[in-house]
Amino acid sequence: MPAPRERHETIRDTIDVAAGRRPADLLVRQGRWVNVCSGEILDGTDVAVVSGRIAYCGPSFEGLVGRDTQVLDACGRFLVPGLLDAHVHVESSMLTPERFAETVVPRGTTGVFVDPHEIANVLGLDGIRLFVDASPGLPLGIYVQVPSCVPAAAAVETGGARLGPAEVDEALSWPGVIGLGEVMDFPGVAAGREELCAKVAAAVRRGAVVGGHYASEDLGRPFHAYVAAGISDDHEGRRAEDVRARVRQGMYAMLRHGTAWRDLERQVPAIADDAIDARRVLLCTDDRDVGSLLGEGHMDAVVRAAIAAGVAPMTALQMATLNTAEHFGLANEIGCIAPGRRADLFLVDDLEELVADEVIVGGRLVAAGGALCRETAAPARVPPAARGSVHLTRPLTAEALLPRPPADGRHTARLVRIREDDVVTDAATVDVTVSAGRLEIPEAADICHLAVVERHGVSGRIGHGLVQGFGITRPCAVASTVAHDSHNLIVLGTTGQLMAEAAGRAAAISGGLCFVGEAGESVELPLPVAGLMSDRAPEEVAAGLRRIEEALRACGCRLRAAVMTLSFLALPVIPALRLTDLGLVDVAAQQLVSLFVAPDNPKG
Numbered sequence: 001m002p003a004p005r006e007r008h009e010t011i012r013d014t015i016d017v018a019a020g021r022r023p024a025d026l027l028v029r030q031g032r033w034v035n036v037c038s039g040e041i042l043d044g045t046d047v048a049v050v051s052g053r054i055a056y057c058g059p060s061f062e063g064l065v066g067r068d069t070q071v072l073d074a075c076g077r078f079l080v081p082g083l084l085d086a087h088v089h090v091e092s093s094m095l096t097p098e099r100f101a102e103t104v105v106p107r108g109t110t111g112v113f114v115d116p117h118e119i120a121n122v123l124g125l126d127g128i129r130l131f132v133d134a135s136p137g138l139p140l141g142i143y144v145q146v147p148s149c150v151p152a153a154a155a156v157e158t159g160g161a162r163l164g165p166a167e168v169d170e171a172l173s174w175p176g177v178i179g180l181g182e183v184m185d186f187p188g189v190a191a192g193r194e195e196l197c198a199k200v201a202a203a204v205r206r207g208a209v210v211g212g213h214y215a216s217e218d219l220g221r222p223f224h225a226y227v228a229a230g231i232s233d234d235h236e237g238r239r240a241e242d243v244r245a246r247v248r249q250g251m252y253a254m255l256r257h258g259t260a261w262r263d264l265e266r267q268v269p270a271i272a273d274d275a276i277d278a279r280r281v282l283l284c285t286d287d288r289d290v291g292s293l294l295g296e297g298h299m300d301a302v303v304r305a306a307i308a309a310g311v312a313p314m315t316a317l318q319m320a321t322l323n324t325a326e327h328f329g330l331a332n333e334i335g336c337i338a339p340g341r342r343a344d345l346f347l348v349d350d351l352e353e354l355v356a357d358e359v360i361v362g363g364r365l366v367a368a369g370g371a372l373c374r375e376t377a378a379p380a381r382v383p384p385a386a387r388g389s390v391h392l393t394r395p396l397t398a399e400a401l402l403p404r405p406p407a408d409g410r411h412t413a414r415l416v417r418i419r420e421d422d423v424v425t426d427a428a429t430v431d432v433t434v435s436a437g438r439l440e441i442p443e444a445a446d447i448c449h450l451a452v453v454e455r456h457g458v459s460g461r462i463g464h465g466l467v468q469g470f471g472i473t474r475p476c477a478v479a480s481t482v483a484h485d486s487h488n489l490i491v492l493g494t495t496g497q498l499m500a501e502a503a504g505r506a507a508a509i510s511g512g513l514c515f516v517g518e519a520g521e522s523v524e525l526p527l528p529v530a531g532l533m534s535d536r537a538p539e540e541v542a543a544g545l546r547r548i549e550e551a552l553r554a555c556g557c558r559l560r561a562a563v564m565t566l567s568f569l570a571l572p573v574i575p576a577l578r579l580t581d582l583g584l585v586d587v588a589a590q591q592l593v594s595l596f597v598a599p600d601n602p603k604g
Helices: 011-018 097-107 117-123 125-134 165-172 186-190 194-205 221-228 240-248 290-295 299-308 313-319 322-327 496-508 538-554 562-567
Strands: 026-035 040-050 053-058 070-073 078-081 083-088 109-114 141-146 177-183 209-212 252-256 281-284 345-348 358-361 364-368 409-419 422-435 438-440 447-453 462-468 476-480 489-493 512-517 522-526 577-580 583-586 591-593
Touching: 011 040, 011 053, 026 345, 040 078, 083 252, 083 281, 083 299, 083 322, 097 109, 097 125, 097 290, 097 299, 097 358, 097 364, 097 538, 117 125, 125 141, 125 165, 141 165, 165 177, 165 194, 177 194, 186 194, 186 221, 194 209, 240 252, 281 299, 281 313, 281 322, 290 538, 299 313, 313 322, 409 577, 422 462, 422 577, 447 496, 447 577, 462 577, 462 583, 476 496, 476 538, 476 562, 489 496, 489 562, 496 512, 496 522, 512 538, 522 538, 538 562
Parallel strands: 026 070, 026 078, 083 109, 109 141, 141 177, 177 209, 252 281, 409 462
Antiparallel strands: 026 040, 040 053, 078 345, 345 358, 358 364, 409 422, 422 438, 447 462, 447 489, 476 489, 476 512, 512 522, 577 583, 583 591
């Protein structure tokens, strides 16, 4: 799909259309203009477009329509600026960029600010390049932020790539790159670690936006040290006080409403009740899988959630359009319906329901009735290097995937306790028994085995742990190469044998997810692109994910988003306890801790 001409190239064209000296290429007639700049809704508005850009917004006048003008009658419907996702990992959708665009554009999303650190942790700079190269020709603006933490925490995990300050600086120079991605190692920033500071400095030197990830409730000196680094936004807040703290310090607070992490409702009171100015508050999804995208929506769903939580519709739309464009320095390009801007907008009957009828991107009708126009869809372009990314160095036996227990007797073991709809975990303990060399877990304790296998061909290490909260009551196992952020092979199960079977199948299909049940039943979802994404039809991928979720529910799992919850149990930069290929990680201390607590050393 051709992109609109640069704004400086169209100045004469837009002037001539607005002055009535030449007709528009496209005229959207008689709509209700949702003006996010003024906060008004203006009836009886015509929007005239030329060369992919808006030339005129206002009452009808003669001269806008010529022989070749395409006319779209809004019939009194609302004209809404294209929605912008302020922070998203496209890889979490399990779709390639082309398939992702196919899914979200018909719902009114016209721009996304992506941090491709998932694929970068597998493929390095080549993974970032996949997103940069995919953007031209898509009916979706993809604004790339260079991943800042590859791996997220090098001292406690093994990734498939490493991006130092030199690589980050190189990628910051690429066309289509808008800033530095979320700086995840917040303890490292607060400690002033040299490499992290160098990456932030590279972005600041170029005048680029620096994304944040302060996943701590401590708003004291560590928080202030983090802000002082020059980090300008954050999506990891979970409370109203987090919004207040970030905005007061000059940051942009992003309210997240993803598949598994739904922090928006808890944060909205800062705006609705406390009257914190919403100009510096943005909306984002962070991580939404294909099932959520097809079933609930993308940014349209986030806006609806904000309105349902008490935010005025106009304010919610500003948080998903103009505020985001201003934050990233693109308000003269996107984020509002106004002259000179890209003609990215959609038509809806009701602002609170926000169901897109027609979507216009770059002055072209690209979607209608919930689907892309046929000529708009782009084939997925996957470089060969992105396939075949699972490289195991050792056999995955039942014995290898289970922890080696201490001597027979009673012991205390650490476990990761998950929270529903929350990315944060709790560090807990459980009393266990070792008998004849076998670890016996209390049956009523809702505890499963967890293992993380290094899958990049580096070491073959396996970390072992226990996790509580999935609600599984029947023998089963699930394995996945989606394991944020190093994306090693994570395996959850009730027995070592089932875990070995699931892990072996996930590797055999070149990455993806595999469920195995006690009766030998199995369900697979291949994700052959870096072990993270599929280039198959979104509906097909969603169906595979749904079958795995249903199989887990049949075994007693009660989580609303079990697969995504599992995928984040290996991320060692979100409190409190995580598991990597090197073992259990105390996130706050950024230290490895043993699975079994030594009787004379509770920290050991």
